[in-house]
Amino acid sequence: MRIEAYTQVQQTYKAAYTNKVENKQGVSKTDNLQISSVGKDITVAKQAIKDTAEIREDIIASLKEKVQNGTYDVSTDNFADKLLERLAGF
DSSP: OOHHHHHHHHHHHHHHHHHHHHHTTTOOOOOOOOOOHHHHHHHHHHHHHHHSOSSOHHHHHHHHHHHHHTOOOOOHHHHHHHHHHHHHTO
16 A cells, blocks of 8 residues: 555545534534433432431430330341341342
8 A cells, every 4th residue: 555645545534524614613502401300300309318317316316215224125036037138138
């Protein structure tokens, strides 16, 4: 292959590309974003979760009181079932 032939082909494509770009400069373009109703619902749900406290003080206070009074009772059967579920990956 001749090197000068390659250069001529390259210049031909470069000139065609430049002309296309010049013709489109007068066109104004704008970006539009449309969010579906499902997307909006997901955004609202994420914000609600973000605004919710991670620690629910009302539940913690009652449990803390039961532990301090000695009245908090843990079902060993329920505890064992939950432990097995977590360890087994269910």
